[in-house]
Amino acid sequence: MIRFDRATKRYGGRTVVDAVSLEVRAGHLCVLLGESGSGKSTLMRMVNRMVEPDAGRVMLGGRDVAGVGPEQLRHGIGYVIQSVGLFPHWRVADNIATVPRLLGWETARVSARVDALLELVGLPPEEFRSRYPHELSGGQAQRIGLARALAADPPVLLMDEPFSALDPGIRRGLQTALRRIHGETGKTILFVTHDVEEALLLADELAVMQDGRLVAHGTPAEVLGRDAGPVVRRLFGDATLAFHRLGTLPAASAARPGPADGTPALPPDATLKQALMLMLEQGTDRLALPGGTLHLADILAAA
Amino acid sequence: MRLPRRVPWLLLQCAAFLLALWAAPRLGPLWGALFPDVQRPVWDQRGWFSLLGAHLLLSVGAVAVAGVLGLGAGILATRGKGRLRPPLDALFAVAQSVPPIAAIALALPMLGFGAAPTMLALVLYACLPVMRGTVAGLDGVPSAVLDAARGTGMSAARVLWQVELPLAAPVILSGLRVAVVLSIATAAVGAMAGAECLGTPIVVGLANNNGAYVLQGGLFTAWLALLADRALALAVR
Numbered sequence: 001m002i003r004f005d006r007a008t009k010r011y012g013g014r015t016v017v018d019a020v021s022l023e024v025r026a027g028h029l030c031v032l033l034g035e036s037g038s039g040k041s042t043l044m045r046m047v048n049r050m051v052e053p054d055a056g057r058v059m060l061g062g063r064d065v066a067g068v069g070p071e072q073l074r075h076g077i078g079y080v081i082q083s084v085g086l087f088p089h090w091r092v093a094d095n096i097a098t099v100p101r102l103l104g105w106e107t108a109r110v111s112a113r114v115d116a117l118l119e120l121v122g123l124p125p126e127e128f129r130s131r132y133p134h135e136l137s138g139g140q141a142q143r144i145g146l147a148r149a150l151a152a153d154p155p156v157l158l159m160d161e162p163f164s165a166l167d168p169g170i171r172r173g174l175q176t177a178l179r180r181i182h183g184e185t186g187k188t189i190l191f192v193t194h195d196v197e198e199a200l201l202l203a204d205e206l207a208v209m210q211d212g213r214l215v216a217h218g219t220p221a222e223v224l225g226r227d228a229g230p231v232v233r234r235l236f237g238d239a240t241l242a243f244h245r246l247g248t249l250p251a252a253s254a255a256r257p258g259p260a261d262g263t264p265a266l267p268p269d270a271t272l273k274q275a276l277m278l279m280l281e282q283g284t285d286r287l288a289l290p291g292g293t294l295h296l297a298d299i300l301a302a303a
Numbered sequence: 304m305r306l307p308r309r310v311p312w313l314l315l316q317c318a319a320f321l322l323a324l325w326a327a328p329r330l331g332p333l334w335g336a337l338f339p340d341v342q343r344p345v346w347d348q349r350g351w352f353s354l355l356g357a358h359l360l361l362s363v364g365a366v367a368v369a370g371v372l373g374l375g376a377g378i379l380a381t382r383g384k385g386r387l388r389p390p391l392d393a394l395f396a397v398a399q400s401v402p403p404i405a406a407i408a409l410a411l412p413m414l415g416f417g418a419a420p421t422m423l424a425l426v427l428y429a430c431l432p433v434m435r436g437t438v439a440g441l442d443g444v445p446s447a448v449l450d451a452a453r454g455t456g457m458s459a460a461r462v463l464w465q466v467e468l469p470l471a472a473p474v475i476l477s478g479l480r481v482a483v484v485l486s487i488a489t490a491a492v493g494a495m496a497g498a499e500c501l502g503t504p505i506v507v508g509l510a511n512n513n514g515a516y517v518l519q520g521g522l523f524t525a526w527l528a529l530l531a532d533r534a535l536a537l538a539v540r
Contacts, residue, residue, distance in 0.1 A: 048454060074456030085451025089469050098455045148455070 001026035001188040002047055002156065006056035009042050009212075017043050018212040019056060024205065026155075029182050029189040031199040033235065034209035040192045041160050043209070047190065048077045048158060060156065075099055078149030078157040078187070082164050084141045086133040092118075092144055093129040099152040117147040120184075122177055139170035143177070150185070157189045164195065175201055196236050200247055208232055220248040242303045247273035254302045255292035264288065272299050313533055320526055324351040327519055334515045344515035346504045351523070358500035358527065361418055361493060362486040365425030366433075369482055373430045374475065377437020378463065391434070399431040403489050407496045421493030421500075428489055429482035436478015440471025473539055480535035487528040491520065501527065 002024040009017040017039040024030040032040040045051040046058045049070045058065045065073055086095050093114045100110045115125040121143040133141060142162055149157055159178075163171045175198060182189060182202075193199055199206060199220075206223045208216040210231045216223045223232060224245040236244050249272045265288040266275055275287055276299055285296040327346065334344035376395060380388040401409075406424035414420045444467050452462045468475075491502025501524045508516025 050450070050454060071456040071458055074454060079451070079454035081447060081450055081454070083445075083447035083450075085445070085447035085449075085454075087448060087452070087466055088445075098457075102456060102461075145451075148451075 001028075001061060002030075002190060003059040004043065004046070004056070005059065007043065007046055007053045007058055008055040009039070009046070009051060010054050016212050017046075017053070020209075020212075020214045021056075022207055022214055022217060024188060024190060026188050027186045028204040029191060029202055030205040030207060031203035032190065032192045032207050032209060033194070033196065033199045033203075035194055035235070038209040039212040040209045044158050044160060044190050044192050047156070048074050048079060050079075075103060075152060076154045076156070078146075078151075078154045080142075080145050080149045080157065080159040080162045082161040084145040086136075086141055086144060086148070088133050090133075091129070092131050092133070092136070095133070095144060096147045096151050098148055099154075103152055113151060114147075117150055120150070120181060121147045123147075137170075138166050139174060142166065142174060146174075146178070146181070150181075150187075155188060157187045159189060159191045161192055161194070163198065164193065171198070178202065196244065200244060208235065221245070224248055243273065246276060246299065246303055247271050249273075249302055251275040251287075251294055252289055252292070254298045255289045255294040256298065257292045259293075266294070272302055275299060309537055313530075313537060316530060316533065320523075320530055323526070324355060324523065327351055327523075334519070337518070338513075338515040341513050341515050344513070346516050346519050348507065349499065349503065354499060354501050354503060355523070355527070357418075357498070358487070358490055358502075358524070361421060361498060361500055362425060362483070362490040365422050365490070366429050366479070366483050366486050368422075368426045369429035369486070370433050370479055372426070373433025373478070373482070374437050376430070377434045377441065377475075380434070380438050381441040388438070392438075395431045395434050398427040401427060403428050403492050404495065407492065411496060416497040418493065418498040420496045421490065421498040424492070425486050425490060429486045432478045432481040432485065433475075434478075436475050436481070437471065439478070440474030441467055443474060444470045476535070476539045480532065480539060483535055484528050484532045487531050488524060491524045 002022075004020050004022045006019040006021055007017055008015065008019050020039075020043055022030075022043075032044060034040045042051050046053050047060060047065065049065055052066075060068075060073075060077075086092075087098075093111070096114045096117055097110045100113055105113070114129060118125040118128055123140060123143055128136075128140070128144075133144070136144065145162065149159075163174050166174065178189075179202060181187075191202060203220050206216070206218065206220045207214055208223060208231060215229060215231045224236065224241060228236075228241060233241055251266055251270045251272050251274065252268060254272060264278055264282045264284060266278065268290050270289075275294055278287060279285060279296060279299075287294045328351070331345045334341075338344045373395070376391045380391045401424075403424040406427055407420045410420035410423050414423065448466060448470070449462065452466045457465070490498075490500050491505060493500050494502035494506040501520055504516040504520035505524075506520075508514065508518075508520065
C-alpha cells in the first residue's frame with residue numbers, strides 16, 4: 001500500500017532520511033520507531049508530500065505520490081499530529097467535517113458522518129459536537145483529531161506521535177481505542193513513535209530507524225529476535241529485550257498440547273509475557289491454556 | 304459579559320460629543336470668558352457637523368486604503384519563508400517616518416490643494432500599524448494548526464482565508480484601531496492644504512491669532528479620536 005523506494009531527504013548538508021526502502025502492506029499498522037532526530041517523522045511526511053524527497057520516491061497504492069497534486073493526495077490520507085492542531089475557531093463538528101466539506105459533501109451526509117465518527121472515537125455526539133476545542137481535555141482533543149483524520153474514510157492514516165503528549169492513563173485509553181478502530185476499519189496506518197511499549201502494543205509491523213537509516217523491519221517478534229542488532233538492543237534495553245520479546249509471542253503456540261493442567265488459566269490470546277507475569281504473581285510454574293498446559297520451561301525455551 | 308453594559312455607555316459618549324458640537328456655536332459667553340482678548344471667539348465660518356463629516360470621510364477613507372495596503376503587505380510578508388518581510392517592513396516604516404505635514408507639502412505640487420494630498424499623507428502614515436498588526440497576527444497562528452490545515456489538503460488560499468485570517472483577526476483589528484486613531488488625530492493637519500476637516504478652525508485660528516478657534520478645533524479632533532478608539536476597542540472584543 002505504501003512503498004518507500006530509496007527515499008532520501010537532506011537538510012543543508014545533513015542527510016535526515018538516507019535511502020530508506022520500506023513497504024507497508026494494506027491493512028497493516030506499521031510503527032516507525034526511533035529516537036528523536038532519527039528521521040521517522042520526515043519519512044512519514046513524505047507520504048502526504050508535507051516533505052518532498054530529494055531522491056527516491058514514495059508509492060501509494062501503486063502510484064508515485066509525486067504525480068498527484070498535494071491537496072488531492074492529502075484528501076485521501078488521514079493525518080494526525082502530536083499537537084493535534086484542531087482549528088480553535090471551529091466547533092468540534094466543523095473540525096471533523098473539514099475534509100468532507102473540502103470534497104463538497106452534502107450537509108446531511110456530513111453531519112451523519114460527524115456523529116458516526118464521534119461514536120467511533122468514543123465521544124457522545126450530542127455532548128461533543130458543538131464544543132469548541134478549548135473545551136476539550138487533551139485526550140478528547142486527540143480523539144477529535146483522529147475523527148477528523150478518518151472523516152472522508154481515507155484508506156491510509158499517518159500518525160505522528162499522536163499520543164506522546166498525553167498522560168499515561170489517557171494514552172493507554174487512546175492506544176486501545178486505536179487498536180479497536182484499526183480492527184474495525186482495516187486502515188493502513190503508519191504510526192510514528194519513540195515509545196517502545198506503545199510500539200509493541202500497536203504494531204503489526206515494526207520499522208526501526210536510526211540516523212536516517214532503516215535498521216530493522218519485520219513483525220515485532222522478528223525485530224526482537226535473538227539476533228537483534230545493537231540499535232534495537234539499545235532502544236529496547238539490552239537487559240529487557242528478552243522480556244519485550246516474550247510480549248510478542250503468543251502463549252498458545254508454546255504450550256504442550258493435551259488436557260489442561262495447572263489451576264490459573266490464561267486467556268487464549270495471551271502472550272508469553274503475560275504468562276510469565278501470571279506465574280510470578282501466583283508462584284506457580286505451570287498454567288492452563290485452552291487445549292494445553294504451559295510450563296515455565298516452555299517460556300525459557302521460547303525466549 | 305461586559306459587552307452589553309459598555310455599548311450603551313459608548314452611545315452615551317457619542318451623544319455627548321454630538322451635543323457638544325451642537326452647543327459650541329451657542330456658547331459664546333464661555334469662549335468669550337476663556338479668551339477675553341479675542342474679538343470673535345465663536346467659530347461660525349462652517350458648520351461643525353459638516354466639518355465632522357468631512358473629517359471622518361478623510362480619515363476613514365485613508366484607513367480603508369491603508370487597510371487594504373497594510374493587510375496585503377502583511378500577508379505578502381508572511382508568505383513563503385518571509386523573504387519579503389524586511390523590504391516591506393522597511394518601506395512602510397520609511398513611509399510612516401515622513402512627517403504628514405512634509406508629505407502634504409511635497410504632494411501639493413502634484414496633487415494640488417484640498418483633500419488629495421492629505422489623503423496621501425494619512426495613507427502613508429496609517430499603513431505601518433495595519434501591516435505590523437497583520438504580520439503579528441499571522442505569526443501568532445499556532446504552527447500545529449497550520450500543519451494540520453495543510454495536512455487535510457486545504458489549498459494555500461483556503462488556509463489563509465479560513466484559518467489564518469480568522470485566527471489573526473483580533474491582532475489585525477488592533478492594528479487597524481491604531482491606524483484609525485492616528486489617522487483621525489492627524490487628519491487635522493490636512494487643513495493646512497485646504498482640506499476641510501476639524502483642523503480647519505485650528506489653521507484659521509493660528510492664522511488670525513484666534514486661540515478660541517484653535518481650542519475648539521483641537522478639542523473636537525482629540526475627542527473624536529478618543530471616541531473612535533473606544534468604539535474600536537469594543538469591536539475588537
